[in-house]
Amino acid sequence: MKTPLAVIVLAALLPLLAGEYYINLASQIVIFAVFAASINLLLGYGGLATLGHAAYLGVAAYLSAFLYLKLQLAHWAIAPLALIGTTLMAGVFGLVALRATGLGFLMLTLALSQVLWGTAYRWVSVTDGDNGLRGLARPMPFGINMNEAMPFYYFVLVIGVFAIWMMARFVSSPFGATLRGTRDQPRRMSALGYDVWLIRWITFIYAGFWGAVSGLLFVYYHKYIHPVSLSLANSAEGLLAVIAGGSGTLAGPIVGAAIVLLLKNWASAYIERWNMLLGFVFVFIVVLMPEGVVPGVKRLWQRRSASRG
Amino acid sequence: MQYWAIQTLNSLALGGLLFLLAAGFSLIFGLMRIANLTHGALFMLGAYIGVSVMRQWPNLWFAALAAGAAVAIFGGLLERFILRQIGGNVLGQVLVTLGVSFIIADACLLTWGGDPIPIPTPPLLQMPVRIGSFIFPAYRLAVVGIAVVVAIALYLLMERTRLGAMIRAGVDDPQMASAVGIPVSRLFSTVFCLGAALAGAGGVIGGPILSAYPGLDADMLPLALIVVILGGAGSLLGAFVGAFITGFVYTFGVALLPDLAYVILFLPMILVIAFRPRGLFGKFAA
Amino acid sequence: MAAALRIAGLKKSFGGLPAIADVTLEVAEGERRLIIGPNGAGKTTLFNLLTGDLSRDAGSITLFGEEVARLSTWRRCHRGLARTYQIITLFPKDTLEHNVALSLLGLSRRRWSMFGRLPASFYADAREVLARVGLEKVASRPIAEVAYGEKRRVEIAMALAQKPRVLLLDEPLAGLSREERGQLKSLIAGIPRETTVVMIEHDMDTALDLADRITVLHYGRVIVEGTRAEVVADPKTREVYLGH
Incomplete structure (x- = not known):
């Protein structure tokens, strides 16, 4: 329990030490960490590699922006509607994608999210197409003005910590133990009395819900949503964060999200070609560091302390 | 009437292009269990290489052959020097192909710029063809013809040659195939190159209809995926039927409900997945 | 009968x-x-x-x-109906007691508990079953670290645990x-x-x-x-x- 608390305290102290630029960067990292952690539920704990998770981030963001800009609803009404709508969509997508496992599952999730991506470009009356939906204002909980970097960061941090805590509880629950069982030995799990399909479907919906939460935070941060947020590249960035950090660990997606965003941010100062760098990082990580950074460092640490003792 | 006749031809032409793209994807997936996500990028790379070749030698057919060969070499190198290194790591292989597709897309943007580059239709096929009371663009008819010829050639390759017999054996049971002495390693490289070549040449052949533009890869990949999901992985017939179904659904979707053309693509996919998860002609559950 | x-x-x-x-x-x-x-x-x-x-x-x-x-x-x-497998089908990274606890959990309504903790009684019961097959001493070791013959007995323990x-x-x-x-x-x-x-x-x-x-x-x-x-x-x- 010590390490998570220390991380939260440090994260809470950050605005005292850093300027606005870094506070905003930290907000983005927290949002991206929630997104990556929701992918990790499927990939790391369920063994289900999804390449379509941007669908939930993007649809929740689009729903919020659409309801706010075109129907002029209030944020307190929009947020639950966007979350419920996106979660229902996750339920339907899960019915389709979980007809397969392994590569079939991956291709189905990819195809489903690409359909949404294409629709976001073409359904101009709803999405404003390539222009994206612009002009959303941040919510003002308890009348606090969230347009400043610092209050918004604390808003994101509170929700982000809650989200990751809820996901951590989920994977350490009895249900989480059965989920890991379905990843390792699905046949045995059926023989032990578990409905493997239902376990996966529930997890798929739960992961979709937290993906939607990250989408709400995402659209609050940017006040803007564009089809690119639904793209394969966005799903892939989330997946990369999970793999880079270490899938199937709690810290993995958080560390991975920080690595990917810092890299992206650093790179954008020097080069224009983020996608090419992203591609090279993908190849590099998969070929050279398939276990991820967190387990890799952990292993080195254990080896070091073992040689000391 | 003329409008619908043209839409039908457009569907067939798109179906033909999708077949060129998806046949290789399907064979690679069926034989090697690699979901090659570079396939859309290889199609686009082919189109751009075609653009450059035609600046020197303005002949579309020569450009298609040259682009096919160049992309095949690229695919071969990718298979041998990267994918093979992480054989057995199924997820890793998919992610690497995804990473490489980002690299290709960005390299194309860097080399050929952000504006769409049209690829001219061969002069002989620029004349419209009159059939009965309908007028058709000749080039689209030619694309359908090429797809059918390639399909027949691939069918003969699969059914009548030793290579084809080995591929079929490998798709049915990869372990058994290597146990009975089929040189699986060489076979993998061959099929990967063949699939890449089809995608690359397909990009040039599609050029006069689609042009070469950044994002062509991302537009084609989902269509190819849907073709394979519909038709079933590893099946040539499945790729053929799936390509034309997708071509029709997409073209008529765009014509009738332009906003929701992509959503309409869902429908056949969901129907097939619901009743036959392995696809119409699939040999195994993906 | x-x-x-x-x-x-x-x-x-x-x-x-x-x-x-x-x-x-x-x-x-x-x-x-x-x-x-x-x-x-x-x-x-x-x-x-x-x-x-x-x-x-x-x-x-x-x-x-x-x-x-x-x-x-x-x-x-x-x-x-319970079964064992000819080819060992266990959860190699988990401990013996966790394997058997999974087997007990499979018949319990608690398997749907998404935010609680697995009660310690599951592990206690699992160790009891492991004792019946003579494996109480290695109950907290991961499957991957025990001998083949012991894995065979875990297979049976998992089935017996479900009575x-x-x-x-x-x-x-x-x-x-x-x-x-x-x-x-x-x-x-x-x-x-x-x-x-x-x-x-x-x-x-x-x-x-x-x-x-x-x-x-x-x-x-x-x-x-x-x-x-x-x-x-x-x-x-x-x-x-x-x-x-």
Whole structure:
């Protein structure tokens, strides 16, 4: 329990030490960490590699922006509607994608999210197409003005910590133990009395819900949503964060999200070609560091302390 | 009437292009269990290489052959020097192909710029063809013809040659195939190159209809995926039927409900997945 | 005694080749039934059909009078059917007690608990079951770190933990030393009679002692069935095993 608390305290102290630029960067990292952690539920704990998770981030963001800009609803009404709508969509997508496992599952999730991506470009009356939906204002909980970097960061941090805590509880629950069982030995799990399909479907919906939460935070941060947020590249960035950090660990997606965003941010100062760098990082990580950074460092640490003792 | 006749031809032409793209994807997936996500990028790379070749030698057919060969070499190198290194790591292989597709897309943007580059239709096929009371663009008819010829050639390759017999054996049971002495390693490289070549040449052949533009890869990949999901992985017939179904659904979707053309693509996919998860002609559950 | 397990006209083929051509058999409640037959006779396929790992082409499977052939695997488990695997199918990174606890959890409503913790009682119960198979000392070690013979016993412990009404043992003695086989034999012999046991085994010396009745399977058909003496005396058994 010590390490998570220390991380939260440090994260809470950050605005005292850093300027606005870094506070905003930290907000983005927290949002991206929630997104990556929701992918990790499927990939790391369920063994289900999804390449379509941007669908939930993007649809929740689009729903919020659409309801706010075109129907002029209030944020307190929009947020639950966007979350419920996106979660229902996750339920339907899960019915389709979980007809397969392994590569079939991956291709189905990819195809489903690409359909949404294409629709976001073409359904101009709803999405404003390539222009994206612009002009959303941040919510003002308890009348606090969230347009400043610092209050918004604390808003994101509170929700982000809650989200990751809820996901951590989920994977350490009895249900989480059965989920890991379905990843390792699905046949045995059926023989032990578990409905493997239902376990996966529930997890798929739960992961979709937290993906939607990250989408709400995402659209609050940017006040803007564009089809690119639904793209394969966005799903892939989330997946990369999970793999880079270490899938199937709690810290993995958080560390991975920080690595990917810092890299992206650093790179954008020097080069224009983020996608090419992203591609090279993908190849590099998969070929050279398939276990991820967190387990890799952990292993080195254990080896070091073992040689000391 | 003329409008619908043209839409039908457009569907067939798109179906033909999708077949060129998806046949290789399907064979690679069926034989090697690699979901090659570079396939859309290889199609686009082919189109751009075609653009450059035609600046020197303005002949579309020569450009298609040259682009096919160049992309095949690229695919071969990718298979041998990267994918093979992480054989057995199924997820890793998919992610690497995804990473490489980002690299290709960005390299194309860097080399050929952000504006769409049209690829001219061969002069002989620029004349419209009159059939009965309908007028058709000749080039689209030619694309359908090429797809059918390639399909027949691939069918003969699969059914009548030793290579084809080995591929079929490998798709049915990869372990058994290597146990009975089929040189699986060489076979993998061959099929990967063949699939890449089809995608690359397909990009040039599609050029006069689609042009070469950044994002062509991302537009084609989902269509190819849907073709394979519909038709079933590893099946040539499945790729053929799936390509034309997708071509029709997409073209008529765009014509009738332009906003929701992509959503309409869902429908056949969901129907097939619901009743036959392995696809119409699939040999195994993906 | 009522029939615990009744199989009638069961058929399954793979790509036109029949693995189970036509099997009809009945196992009484509390019985120990041994199924033998040469490799490829369809023994493991039969188990997979009983548990629902494979779906049958035709025929019926009844468990204590209830037709289960259309039920999914996990539902059959909840009707009291448990199995072990010929090829060790455990959770290698988890501890022995976690493996057995998963088995206990499978029949508990708590398996749907998404935000609670697994009660310590599950681990206590798991250690109790592990003690019955003599593994209490290594209960907190990961599966990957224990010996093969111990993994075999975990397989059985996981099945016993569920207090099944019908237990399918798929070659429980495979790959064990003479001494280990002796231990496992007394373990199987000690299974209470409330549990009906159906066992596939190649090691006749050990297995024949455990069995009340024996079924000989050949090319997916039952060719001989009876007591030990009847089966040994039957010329068809010799034919299958000795090729006369």
